Amino acid sequence: MRKYIGNRRKRTKKTKKVTYTAAIRDGACFLLTFTVLLITVLSVRTCTRENGATPQPDITLTFNSVYKITVHNHETNTTHVVPLDEYIFHVVAAEMPASYDTEALKAQAVAARTYAFSKSASLFGDNAKQCSPGHFDICTDSSCCQSWKSISQLKERWGKDYNLYAKKVYDAVLSTDGLIITYDNKPINAMYHASSGGRTMNAEDVYGGSPVPYLRSVESPGEESYSGYSDTVKFTHSEAAKLINENFGQRLTKNTVRDSFGVLSTDDNGYVYKVRVGDKRVTGRDIRHAFSLKSSNFTIKMTAKYVIIDVRGYGHGVGMSQSGAAAMAANGSRYDDILTHYYTGIQIKSIGSLL
Numbered sequence: 001m002r003k004y005i006g007n008r009r010k011r012t013k014k015t016k017k018v019t020y021t022a023a024i025r026d027g028a029c030f031l032l033t034f035t036v037l038l039i040t041v042l043s044v045r046t047c048t049r050e051n052g053a054t055p056q057p058d059i060t061l062t063f064n065s066v067y068k069i070t071v072h073n074h075e076t077n078t079t080h081v082v083p084l085d086e087y088i089f090h091v092v093a094a095e096m097p098a099s100y101d102t103e104a105l106k107a108q109a110v111a112a113r114t115y116a117f118s119k120s121a122s123l124f125g126d127n128a129k130q131c132s133p134g135h136f137d138i139c140t141d142s143s144c145c146q147s148w149k150s151i152s153q154l155k156e157r158w159g160k161d162y163n164l165y166a167k168k169v170y171d172a173v174l175s176t177d178g179l180i181i182t183y184d185n186k187p188i189n190a191m192y193h194a195s196s197g198g199r200t201m202n203a204e205d206v207y208g209g210s211p212v213p214y215l216r217s218v219e220s221p222g223e224e225s226y227s228g229y230s231d232t233v234k235f236t237h238s239e240a241a242k243l244i245n246e247n248f249g250q251r252l253t254k255n256t257v258r259d260s261f262g263v264l265s266t267d268d269n270g271y272v273y274k275v276r277v278g279d280k281r282v283t284g285r286d287i288r289h290a291f292s293l294k295s296s297n298f299t300i301k302m303t304a305k306y307v308i309i310d311v312r313g314y315g316h317g318v319g320m321s322q323s324g325a326a327a328m329a330a331n332g333s334r335y336d337d338i339l340t341h342y343y344t345g346i347q348i349k350s351i352g353s354l355l
């Protein structure tokens with residue numbers, strides 16, 4: 001009996017052991033299956049996020065600047081009073097590639113803020129050069145004031161990198177909060193452009209008038225690594241003759257343009273001063289606008305079929321070169337080094353010190 005019971009017990013015990021083992025095995029199987037499923041779900045979620053189908057929540061951008069500016073949005077035809085740095089965020093994001101080094105973005109933020117300050121009547125009083133006096137300080141039209149992009153336009157531009165780039169630009173704006181560029185204790189005309197082609201221009205060589213002490217020609221090395229450094233455009237002889245006739249009142253034909261169109265003088269860096277068009281002498285800037293060139297640093301080459309124009313740099317060439325700023329930042333320069341390089345003899349001050 002005992003033996004039987006014992007055997008029974010033994011058998012029962014063995015059965016239980018088998019049952020436990022099976023349970024443990026089933027449990028492990030379940031756990032394994034569950035783990036695999038979990039990893040699969042997480043992977044799919046990660047992949048989906050990386051592909052942009054399920055975007056992360058947008059970064060929160062808070063602007064507490066005590067200074068305000070009245071901005072007219074030329075696309076929506078609405079006018080808003082906004083914190084100065086909120087406006088600057090949208091300008092820096094529109095005006096400079098967010099992939100540029102943070103110190104270049106900071107230099108851009110200070111230059112953009114200086115420009116905005118000089119336009120704001122509430123900040124600069126009667127000295128302000130308002131875009132539309134009595135109505136608003138500044139507008140979002142790049143052909144009038146500074147470029148400006150809305151959040152939805154920036155999302156379209158930056159795609160999956162929106163949060164990364166928005167944070168980078170936001171930090172550049174806030175870390176230079178309230179700083180502007182001054183000369184003789186006044187805000188400067190903080191002109192800037194995409195690429196100088198290796199050396200910036202004296203303001204008077206581009207716009208005429210008296211020399212501006214802080215807008216002097218300076219070296220701008222390293223630009224060739226960035227986009228916009230050079231460009232080549234070509235026109236048929238007929239197209240070139242048509243543009244010249246329309247813009248400069250000439251009567252050139254496809255047969256006469258070859259001997260009637262050429263550069264007469266340049267500066268040492270290749271910026272064109274004078275160009276011959278038929279019986280007229282016009283400036284490099286005139287040709288830049290007539291032919292929609294990226295800069296007035298160009299050469300003209302004639303072939304049997306085409307007028308080929310090789311262009312260096314992008315923009316007017318005065319003040320800070322953005323790609324030059326990016327090159328300086330990549331080599332370890334700080335934003336204030338960049339600004340003092342491109343704007344001769346300036347000081348960086350807080351808006352508060354000028355009010």
Ligand SMILES: [Zn+2]
Nearest residue numbers: 131139144145
């Ligand atoms: Zn404007």
